[in-house]
Amino acid sequence: MRSAISLVLNSIRNWQLALQTALFYQKMRLFYPNVTLGKNIRLYGKLIWKVAPGAKIVIGDNVVFRSSTQYNAIGLYNPVIISVANGATLHIDHDCGFSGTSINVTSSVTIGPYCNLGGNTSIWDNDFHPLDYQLRRTQLEGFRKAAIAIGADSFIGANSIILKGVTIGERSIVGAGSVVTRTIPDDQIWAGNPARFIRDVPASTLAEITRPAYSL
DSSP: OHHHHHHHHHHHHHHHHHHHHHHHHHHHHHHOTTEEEOSSOEEESOOEEEEOTTOEEEEOTTOEEEOSGGGOTTOOSSOOEEEEOTTOEEEEOSSOEEESOEEEESSEEEEOTTOEEOTTOEEESBOSSOSSHHHHHHOSOOOOBOOEEEOTTOEEOTTOEEOTTOEEOTTOEEOTTOEEOSOBOTTEEEETTTTEEEEEOOGGGOSOOOSOOOOO
16 A cells, blocks of 8 residues: 555656656746757756846756755755856756756856766855945945856765856866865865865776766
């Protein structure tokens, strides 16, 4: 009896997820001509979408967005949040996974294929507020911004923050809870606040990935 109930509940949940994804595609087609979507994008929970009319977004095939603790074992503080300002660009390549990730773009963010961004990660290509306290009193303009690029097959550990102007090399790993303030070369492991070089990625782990990536 219990297994039968579980089967029914799983079927209902799968139907809800399929409907949610279908509605997302339809919403993008109707209201966001500046957004290009690949095939088989999957949404697990509600995605918060704040995209200006003058922004440009490309999301590749097989990208997964997990926005609910129900679909992530470590627990999420918030759903996936994508915010892209006028004139800014966001490019997410194929087979990437995001869990409760906050992406705020005022310049440019590029994420290569097969990247995993763990629970509650953040990608911010700007300072949000000016450094000058007098400007902060009167306006939100005047803050600094710089493009971010994350290379193919990179893994960003849970609760990490990627700040403006950073490039993360291909196949590199950022340890959980890190704050990345400077560029990371290919095939390296960095961690800490601010993130520092720990060691090279072991050669045995650098085999080619042949399956879709899923965020942790």
